[in-house]
Amino acid sequence: MSLLVVSMLLFSVGLYGVLTRRDLVxxxxxxxxxxxxxxxxxxxxxxxxxxxxxxxxxxxxxxxTAMLIIVLAAAEAAIGLALVVAVARRFRSTNIDELTGLGG
Known part of the structure; x- marks a missing residue:
């Protein structure tokens, strides 16, 4: 039961970070x-x-399945960081609010 609470707490911290942070990294x-x-x-x-x-x-x-999730998370992190580097080179910023040129 305590593992459920720890997992929910970690998920909440991650969700808070996604909703409040402005930096892509x-x-x-x-x-x-x-x-x-x-x-x-x-x-x-x-x-x-x-x-x-x-x-x-x-x-x-x-x-x-857990090992597969860990491997996929590592691949997702590598692809995500590559995209962040590409965006940083193109727009000279990783701030989400400054990336207005991404619209179609």
Whole structure:
């Protein structure tokens, strides 16, 4: 139960960062915190429902899914940072309010 609270707290911190920060790097870091909290919740729920001594196939699937989420989060962070660098080079700023030229 405490893992649920920690995960909700981390997700709330990440959501607060996404909604209030104006810098693209900070927004990307906040999204990573939100994704990490979801992964933590998934692993915590799997650990609390599966017996430890038993080799449960469902528990292994959840662990593999968590590893997949971690790998995808790393790829998302790399792509996001590459986009932030491209935007910073093009517009000379990473402030969201100053990026008015992105409209179609």
């Amino acid at each position: 900070a927004v990307l870091a906040s999204i990573e915190v939100m994704l990490g909290s979801a992964t933590l919740l998934l692993i915590g729920m799997a650990a609390s429902s599966a017996p430890i001594a038993d080799l449960d196939l469902a528990g292994a699937r959840i662990e593999v």
